Amino acid sequence: MSGANGGSHERILAAIRRELEPHNPGNVELTESTDILEDLSVDSIAVMDMVCALEEEFDVMIPLNTLSNVRTIGDLAKRVEDEAARQ
Amino acid sequence: MTKDLFDKFAQLGTGVEGLKMLGGDPFSVTMEEVSSPTEAVIDGKPTVLFGTNNYLGLTFDDAAQEAAIDAVRTFGVGTTGSRVANGTYSLHKKLEAAVAAFMKREKAMVFTTGYQANLGFLSGFVGRDEYIIIDGDSHASIYDACKMSDATVLRFRHNDVGDLERVLRKLGDQDRNKMVVVEGIYSMLGDRAPLKEIADLCTKYNAYLAVDEAHSLGVLGENGRGLAEEVGVEDQVDFVLGTFSKSVATIGGFCASNHPKLDLLRMACRSYLFTASMPPPLVATAIATLKIMEERPELRQRLRKNTEAFYGGLAKMGFSLGPEPNPVVAVKLPGLEALMGAWRGLLDRGVYVNVALPPATPANTYLLRCSVCAAHTDEQIAKAMDAFAELKQELSLQTAAE
Ligand SMILES: Cc1ncc(COP(=O)(O)O)c(C=O)c1O
Numbered sequence: 402m403s404g405a406n407g408g409s410h411e412r413i414l415a416a417i418r419r420e421l422e423p424h425n426p427g428n429v430e431l432t433e434s435t436d437i438l439e440d441l442s443v444d445s446i447a448v449m450d451m452v453c454a455l456e457e458e459f460d461v462m463i464p465l466n467t468l469s470n471v472r473t474i475g476d477l478a479k480r481v482e483d484e485a486a487r488q
Numbered sequence: 489m490t491k492d493l494f495d496k497f498a499q500l501g502t503g504v505e506g507l508k509m510l511g512g513d514p515f516s517v518t519m520e521e522v523s524s525p526t527e528a529v530i531d532g533k534p535t536v537l538f539g540t541n542n543y544l545g546l547t548f549d550d551a552a553q554e555a556a557i558d559a560v561r562t563f564g565v566g567t568t569g570s571r572v573a574n575g576t577y578s579l580h581k582k583l584e585a586a587v588a589a590f591m592k593r594e595k596a597m598v599f600t601t602g603y604q605a606n607l608g609f610l611s612g613f614v615g616r617d618e619y620i621i622i623d624g625d626s627h628a629s630i631y632d633a634c635k636m637s638d639a640t641v642l643r644f645r646h647n648d649v650g651d652l653e654r655v656l657r658k659l660g661d662q663d664r665n666k667m668v669v670v671e672g673i674y675s676m677l678g679d680r681a682p683l684k685e686i687a688d689l690c691t692k693y694n695a696y697l698a699v700d701e702a703h704s705l706g707v708l709g710e711n712g713r714g715l716a717e718e719v720g721v722e723d724q725v726d727f728v729l730g731t732f733s734k735s736v737a738t739i740g741g742f743c744a745s746n747h748p749k750l751d752l753l754r755m756a757c758r759s760y761l762f763t764a765s766m767p768p769p770l771v772a773t774a775i776a777t778l779k780i781m782e783e784r785p786e787l788r789q790r791l792r793k794n795t796e797a798f799y800g801g802l803a804k805m806g807f808s809l810g811p812e813p814n815p816v817v818a819v820k821l822p823g824l825e826a827l828m829g830a831w832r833g834l835l836d837r838g839v840y841v842n843v844a845l846p847p848a849t850p851a852n853t854y855l856l857r858c859s860v861c862a863a864h865t866d867e868q869i870a871k872a873m874d875a876f877a878e879l880k881q882e883l884s885l886q887t888a889a890e
Pocket of ligand 1: 602603606675700702731739740
């Protein structure tokens with residue numbers, strides 16, 4: 402399963418982990434089921450910065466209004482993948 | 489077992505308790521008396537105000553007060569109805585004409601607050617199969633509008649023209665309307681949008697451009713029309729949004745445009761339709777203060793001079809500030825404790841400023857948000873400078889890492 406620009410699931414997960422690392426002072430293990438807002442010290446502005454970085458890296462658009470159901474790292478990876486596949 | 493609805497706010501509660509321990513709750517300051525645009529009594533103590541958004545200092549203007557009182561006598565204290573029912577008085581029409589004339593636009597539409605202007609305009613106007621493209625540091629009213637809108641919402645990094653182009657390029661030339669939204673002066677850091685470059689991108693990629701001139705109205709531009717006037721791109725700005733709650737010294741909001749069909753929005757913006765209109769004294773105040781803004785450009789010059797003294801003074805002391813001198817002056821502090829200590833220290837010295845914390849600011853950004861007023865005297869600015877200088881010594885504040 403890879404999008405137009407080769408955003409494989411693993412590559413996307415790795416990018417999300419990399420973006421989240423600075424917001425993980427407690428060294429929580431970053432798995433697909435980690436809740437981005439609840440388990441980490443990430444605020445909504447940081448989430449949006451991360452989204453911008455992912456958009457750039459995988460050349461996709463992730464509208465803000467499609468993020469309301471995204472809670473976990475896995476959810477976010479799936480969003481990026483879906484957009485990559487669609488665009 | 490029912491849960492308490494308030495449980496989810498537990499963190500907010502401990503947050504406020506924590507602030508109180510660090511110097512008092514900055515979010516429940518009470519002005520016991522207010523005697524001028526720049527002076528109030530707080531905790532029983534005379535205090536100079538450097539956190540008001542009252543850029544031109546018109547809240548106590550004689551003509552504005554007379555106009556408000558006169559309107560109360562003539563039209564009463566409230567309208568008790570929507571603009572589209574019983575809430576349009578001749579005064580509201582007069583204000584709309586005054587706004588259009590001031591902004592040099594064909595048409596203007598007045599909302600009850602600036603928040604509602606942004607909310608109604610964006611959510612009512614841009615809808616399904618259209619795009620709203622916003623700056624990441626947009627005001628809450630713009631974010632809320634995006635939540636309410638059926639449009640697809642995209643975001644670019646704050647003031648990053650390259651990132652905006654990435655978004656516009658990605659959308660390509662698909663046959664869908666795009667509306668880019670930026671602010672003249674950003675309310676937290678006091679920085680301006682790179683509006684010339686943004687306007688050129690909107691022209692190049694065929695996107696509409698709306699500018700919220702909330703903090704730049706009456707402040708920037710030779711005639712006070714805001715950043716678009718200052719940088720000479722007014723004819724590339726399709727819609728100007730603004731508020732009367734800052735330079736205009738009362739409350740209310742507007743959208744102004746040359747678009748011949750602007751009036752159709754009166755039937756499409758829910759925050760225009762489903763709320764009562766501005767009360768007569770406030771409408772009369774806005775008409776009066778807009779007139780003063782037109783007739784007394786020296787207020788803007790005085791504001792600029794005060795801004796330079798205030799921003800320049802703090803810069804000289806080595807404080808880490810927003811990137812450019814504008815009447816919103818953000819002083820960055822390294823953390824919550826330093827921020828609260830500084831805020832309390834200023835208040836104890838009779839100087840009031842605002843506090844801005846995450847999530848209203850980006851992560852790890854702790855700001856004393858100051859605002860400069862044309863009515864500040866040299867003595868008041870000197871008093872603030874002394875207070876900041878003492879603080880700097882006392883707390884040996886480190887400037888926040890960028
Ligand atoms: C950028 C911006 N837009 C809109 C508003 C809303 O204005 P009002 O106070 O009239 O609701 C504000 C002020 O809070 C603001 O800072």
